[in-house]
Amino acid sequence: xxxxxxxxxxxxxxxxxxxxxxxxxxxxxxxxxxxxxxxxxxxxxxxxxxxxxxxxxxxxxxxxxxxxxxxxxxxxxxxxxxxxxxxxxxxxxxxxxxxxxxxxxxxxxxxxxxxxxxxxxxxxxxxxxxxxxxxxx
Amino acid sequence: xxxxxxxxxxxxxxxxxxxxxxxxxxxxxxxxxxxxxxxxxxxxxxxxxxxxxxxxxxxxxxxxxxxxxxxxxxxxxxxxxxxxxxxxxxxxxxxxxxxxxxxxxxxxxxxxxxxxxxxxxxxxxxxxxxxxxxxxxxxxxxxxxxxxxxxxxxxxxxxxxxxxxxxxxxxxxxxxxxxxxxxxxxxxxxxxxxxxxxxxxxxxxxxxxxxxxxxxxxxxxxxxxxxxxxxxxxxxxxxxxxxxxxxxxxxxxxxxxxxxxxxxxxxxxxxxxxxxxxxxxxxxxxxxxxxxxxxxxxxxxxxxxxxxxxxxxxxxxxxxxxxxxxxxxxxxxxxxxxxxxxxxxxxxxxxxxxxxxxxxxxxxxxxxxxxxxxxxxxxxxxxxxxxxxxxxxxxxxxxxxxxxxxxxxxxxxxxxxxxxxxxxxxxxxxxxxxxxxxxxxxxxxxxxxxxxxxxxxxxxxxxxxxxxxxxxxxxxxxxxxxxxxxxxxxxxxxxxxxxxxxx
Numbered sequence: 001x002x003x004x005x006x007x008x009x010x011x012x013x014x015x016x017x018x019x020x021x022x023x024x025x026x027x028x029x030x031x032x033x034x035x036x037x038x039x040x041x042x043x044x045x046x047x048x049x050x051x052x053x054x055x056x057x058x059x060x061x062x063x064x065x066x067x068x069x070x071x072x073x074x075x076x077x078x079x080x081x082x083x084x085x086x087x088x089x090x091x092x093x094x095x096x097x098x099x100x101x102x103x104x105x106x107x108x109x110x111x112x113x114x115x116x117x118x119x120x121x122x123x124x125x126x127x128x129x130x131x132x133x134x135x136x137x
Numbered sequence: 138x139x140x141x142x143x144x145x146x147x148x149x150x151x152x153x154x155x156x157x158x159x160x161x162x163x164x165x166x167x168x169x170x171x172x173x174x175x176x177x178x179x180x181x182x183x184x185x186x187x188x189x190x191x192x193x194x195x196x197x198x199x200x201x202x203x204x205x206x207x208x209x210x211x212x213x214x215x216x217x218x219x220x221x222x223x224x225x226x227x228x229x230x231x232x233x234x235x236x237x238x239x240x241x242x243x244x245x246x247x248x249x250x251x252x253x254x255x256x257x258x259x260x261x262x263x264x265x266x267x268x269x270x271x272x273x274x275x276x277x278x279x280x281x282x283x284x285x286x287x288x289x290x291x292x293x294x295x296x297x298x299x300x301x302x303x304x305x306x307x308x309x310x311x312x313x314x315x316x317x318x319x320x321x322x323x324x325x326x327x328x329x330x331x332x333x334x335x336x337x338x339x340x341x342x343x344x345x346x347x348x349x350x351x352x353x354x355x356x357x358x359x360x361x362x363x364x365x366x367x368x369x370x371x372x373x374x375x376x377x378x379x380x381x382x383x384x385x386x387x388x389x390x391x392x393x394x395x396x397x398x399x400x401x402x403x404x405x406x407x408x409x410x411x412x413x414x415x416x417x418x419x420x421x422x423x424x425x426x427x428x429x430x431x432x433x434x435x436x437x438x439x440x441x442x443x444x445x446x447x448x449x450x451x452x453x454x455x456x457x458x459x460x461x462x463x464x465x466x467x468x469x470x471x472x473x474x475x476x477x478x479x480x481x482x483x484x485x486x487x488x489x490x491x492x493x494x495x496x497x498x499x500x501x502x503x504x505x506x507x508x509x510x511x512x513x514x515x516x517x518x519x520x521x522x523x524x525x526x527x528x529x530x531x532x533x534x535x536x537x538x539x540x541x542x543x544x545x546x547x548x549x550x551x552x553x554x555x556x557x558x559x560x561x562x563x564x565x566x567x568x569x570x571x572x573x574x575x576x577x578x579x580x581x582x583x584x585x586x587x588x589x590x591x592x593x594x595x596x597x598x599x600x601x602x603x604x605x606x607x608x609x610x611x612x613x614x615x616x617x618x619x620x621x622x623x624x625x626x627x628x629x630x631x632x633x634x635x636x637x638x639x640x
Contacts, residue, residue, distance in 0.1 A: 071158035078151055084201075085141050092144045094201040 003052075010052035017045035025119050026105060026112075035115035039122025046123075047130055055134055066127035073120030080113035140197035142188065143212045143263060145181045146220050149174065150256035157249040167248040168235035174252060175228040182217070182224035182259075189217045190618075194625065194635040196265060196328075204265075204636050205329035211265035213632055214622045215464065219262040219392055222468065225604060226384045226475045227255045229597035234377040236586070236593045237482055242288045242375065250287070254280040254381065261389055265636055267315055267401075268325045270393065274311065274357070278304050281386060284378045285370060296370035303366035307356035314349035318401075321346065328636035330401045331629055347402040351394065351411065358390025360449060361418040364442045368426065371441075372434035372491070376482025379434060383441050384475030388467060391448045395463070399626040404455040412453030413544060419446035420551035427558050432491045433484065436562065437477050440517070443551060444470055447532060450544055454535045460623035462531030465615060469516070469524040469608050476513040476601040483510075483594055484566065486583040489574060493562070497571025506595070507567050512602040514563060516609060518556045524608035527616060 021042035028034025046066075050058040084094040097109035153174030160166050189195060194213040198204055212220075231251065238247055257276035264270050278301075285297045319325060321342060322333040337343055356363040367387070371379050398404050404412065423443025430436045444466070451463025481491070487503065488496055500507045512523075519525025529548060536545035583591065608615050625631060 068161070071155050074151075074155045074158070078148070078155065082148070085144075089139065089141075091197055091199060091201045092141060092148070093199050 006052040010049050014045050014049050017048070018042055021045065021119075025115060028115055029106070029111065035118030036122055038115075039119040040126065042119070042123050043126035043130070046127055050130075050134070055131065059131070066124050066131065069120045069124030070128075073117040073122075073124060075117070076120065077114050077117030080110040080117065083110050140195055142185055143195065143197045143210050144199075146178060146185060146224070146259040147256060147263065149178045149181050150252050150259055153177075154249050154252040154256060157252060158246070161246065161249075164240065164243045167243065171231045171248045171252065172228075172235070175224070175231040175255075178255070179224040179228050182221045185212060186217045186221045190214060190621075194631045196635045205324050205326035208269050209265035209326055209328065209636050210263050211328070211632065211636055212263055213635070214618070214625055215392075215395070216262045218464075218468065218618065218622065219388075220259055222471045223255060223258045223262065223385060225601075226381060226471060227251075229475060229479065229601050230377050230381045232593055233380070233479055233482070233597040234375075236590045237377050237486070238375050239288075245287050247284070247287055250280045250283045251381070254284065258385055258389060262392065265327050266325055267318065267327055267330070271308070271311055271315060274308060274389070274393075277386065277389065278308060281382060285374050285382075288375070290373070293373045296373035299366045300370035303356055303363070307353050307363075310349060310356070311353035314346055314353055317342070317346045317349065326636065327396070327400050328629075328633045331633055334401050343402070344405070344407060347397075347408055348411070350397050350402070351408070354390045354393045354397070355415070356390075358387045358394065358445055358449075359419075359442045360445060361415045361422055364419070364422070367442060368435055368438040371438045372432055376434070376478055376485065380475045380478035380482070383437065383478045384471045387441060387445055388471055391445060391467060394449070395452055395460075395626065398452055398455075399460070400629050400632065404453065409453055409455065412449055413541065416446040416450035416453055417544065417547040419443065419449065420547050420554075424551050424554035424558070428554070431493050433481050433493050433496070433562070433566065434478070434491055436493070436558065437474070437481060440477075440555065440558065441474055443555065444474075444517075446551065447528065447548065450548065451532055451535070454532075454539050454541060454544065456535050456538055457620075457623050457627050458531050458538060459535030460626055461616070461619040462528045462535060464622045465528035465531060465619040466525075468615060468619070469528060469605070472601050472604050472608065473513050473516050473524065476598060476605065477517065479598050479601070480510050480513060483583065483598065486581070486586075486594065488571075489577045489580055489582065493565050495572050495574060496566045497569040499571075500567040509595075509598060509602060510567075511563075512605055513598075514559050516605045518559050519552060522609050522612070524605050524612070526609070527612045528619075531616075531619075 021038045024033040024041055025035055025038030028038065046058055081093040084090045084096050085092055088096070095109050095111050097107055101107045153170065157167050157170055160170060189212045194211065196209050196211040199208045199210060234247065234251065254277060257273050257280060261270055261273035261277065264273060282297060282301050285300055286293055315325070321337050322330055324330055324333050334343065352363070359367040371382055374382065398408070402408070420443055423439050423446065427436050427439035427443060430439060447466045448463045451459045451466065483506070484496065484499065485491055487499065490496060516523040516525050519529050529552060532548055533545050536542065536548070583594070
């Protein structure tokens with residue numbers, strides 16, 4: 001789609017939507033939201049950008065193939081599960097929390113890192129699928 | 138003891154799957170990393186096996202949420218035996234894949250997916266929560282679908298569509314059954330379900346629910362009317378993939394049936410007649426299907442179906458001896474079936490064809506390897522003292538105990554059919570003077586391979602044959618293990634106490 005309005009808008013929408021996706025990610029612990037939804041919103045931001053501009057332009061925003069976000073996300077999720085096993089010898093995936101809540105973000109624990117891992121995997125998977133489909137068509 | 142050790146087989150596979158994803162572009166490295174991962178997994182699995190056998194059933198609650206609210210992982214003798222077998226088969230297949238699977242497939246992430254499949258298998262054998270079991274089944278089905286389609290040949294895609302449709306249907310039925318189960322009892326923890334299921338008053342609904350589970354797992358383990366996806370798809374995949382599918386995937390279904398019908402559901406007269414008659418029909422449809430095939434991989438695909446019947450017959454009779462026979466058969470069958478598919482891959486590498494009519498002369502050309510191939514083939518038939526003989530003995534004994542003589546007849550007849558198929562296979566492929574086969578250009582024939590590559594193809598077959606021989610000649614220790622597993626299954630009190638210590 002080559003409408004100038006959409007292209008101009010998409011350039012502003014991309015950072016806005018990315019910030020919004022991080023907001024959803026952080027909101028997720030007690031309220032609706034979380035890594036999965038946040039990741040989908042972030043992926044949609046890039047898809048919108050790819051619609052308005054060309055797929056090549058969107059791809060240039062990534063230094064490497066978005067598929068490589070998958071192993072990074074999985075590592076983060078795995079490590080957040082391993083942390084309580086190593087540090088306090090409790091069960092795999094037990095939540096560990098900082099004793100005091102951080103300003104603006106709120107309480108931070110291993111679950112947040114797990115959620116960030118999910119976020120990265122979802123972005124990676126969704127973009128890999130969509131980029132592959134739009135390349136082959 | 139630190140209970141977290143139960144997670145180790147799952148974590149090792151997960152860590153290596155991630156590591157292999159990081160090495161996406163470096164196919165040569167992936168081969169070695171995969172072997173290292175499988176060796177490490179074997180070490181972890183065998184130490185878990187040793188510890189659990191010494192200390193008895195142990196459980197751990199993921200995330201520290203108490204059962205029955207959180208997700209329990211339980212390591213009992215059956216679970217850790219399956220995890221150990223998965224590790225053995227995984228090691229053999231990961232050594233074999235490095236040479237046999239072609240580069241085009243390896244480039245699309247064959248090894249990470251292989252380890253994700255093993256991750257799913259390990260998880261399914263260790264979980265103590267029925268919904269979690271569903272999730273592991275999904276991981277297994279998704280990664281097996283990728284392994285089946287990777288390479289994108291036309292025949293592969295056709296097989297994969299059938300495979301995926303029917304397995305997906307099975308998952309849906311499984312999920313429906315879980316929903317009914319949860320509606321009846323309000324719990325998904327297997328140990329908690331034992332008491333809650335027994336207290337349900339509406340027994341008809343329980344029976345319907347049991348049948349739903351049986352249909353779901355029956356599709357996955359290729360039972361009589363529901364097996365068509367298996368011979369339609371297994372022969373299309375690369376032989377390394379077919380080996381791990383043939384060895385383990387159908388057996389997960391059998392494992393789940395054993396779990397469900399020893400813990401949660403009773404084998405009452407209706408279920409018993411259903412299980413036993415399906416077992417008998419599975420024998421015959423598998424064996425007769427196998428008789429008329431010409432493609433050597435299809436022959437073994439049908440034999441997988443045929444031999445699933447033995448385990449189901451064991452579950453159907455539901456005595457201590459019958460269950461021990463079924464468990465022994467499960468142990469024997471996983472090793473032998475994997476080995477047979479690796480063997481067909483080697484035969485293909487030697488001759489360039491899967492057609493039994495065209496093959497021949499293998500004994501004249503490769504006498505030593507032919508003798509090696511004789512081990513899995515004759516173990517499969519169960520010529521004493523090889524490994525297939527002992528579980529059949531237990532099953533027949535159980536048949537006399539329960540006075541189900543028709544089962545004995547069916548077991549003996551299907552053994553005879555298996556013997557006939559194997560003898561036919563042996564005389565056609567190994568002894569018959571073969572046709573002059575056309576030389577395929579750019580095909581990596583076995584004789585043209587470098588010596589170390591040859592070894593990497595043969596070593597897994599030797600490894601699995603040695604294990605088969607051990608199961609046959611060291612039958613006493615395997616029988617002891619099977620008896621112990623069967624005792625534990627018949628009396629689930631230990632399982633319940635391990636998960637819910639308060640009761």
